[in-house]
Amino acid sequence: MINEKIFPTILIALDFIAAVPYMAKGDIKMTVYWIAAGVLTLALTWL
Secondary structure (H helix, E strand, O other): OOHHHHHHHHHHHHHHHHHHHHHHHHOOHHHHHHHHHHHHHHHHHHO
């Protein structure tokens, strides 16, 4: 069961990591976009 969720978990982490440079730059739209992508993937994968 855990093996089938490794790739989506990596993608979730990458979504949140992708938000960091935009947050540092002050680009709120792209920050929200990447955080929302991570939350959506998290909800569909783990819940």
